[in-house]
Amino acid sequence: MNAELPPAPPLASPDPVGGPAAAPAGPGVPSPCTSVCRMNDRTGWCEGCYRTIDEIIAWSKMADDGKRQVWRLLPARRQAQAKKGA
Template identity: 65%
Template structure:
């Protein structure tokens, strides 16, 4: 198995950085995370995925509060 493919990239080919959040609106990564992706080991890539999951959960919670 190719080590580079062991942890898939979160990129969805929607590359737009949101100025307010500092995150890509497609993959939810920071510019630093995007730039570093190819040099990260699998543990580092998993940490980025965990950060993405946390950001999405926090955004959902905020959206849920707004809809009340």
Template identity: 60%
Template sequence: MPEHVTPVPSPCVSLCKMNRDTGFCEGCLRTIEEIVAWGRADDDYKRAVWAQLRLREQTIDFD
């Protein structure tokens, strides 16, 4: 995601399944708190979530 895109796009990929072990959605890697907050969050918050998602992609394996 480009750093200064406005509005910040949602990371949702329509594969909504919360993993009990990790606490992350298996589709977008967000927590339930991040998912709930997204609609009302400002762009700075959303960019911070995107930064976390990049880190999670490198470290989380659902297999």
């Protein structure tokens, strides 16, 4: 999955491990895509945005509440990945 996508808009509070920390408030929740579209076979997460392939596929049809739920999962995934160093 190496599609060229525009980078996600920056958020106010960066995560200490890297990347946005929290789901943006308001309507029109932006994608967490960072244009680094590579799936990690071990974790099943994209190496750029830490979403699963199912979350990526469903994103465009997902309600804002569902998108915010995915955003809430991302910091823990990033931290887990950073601890494993891969």
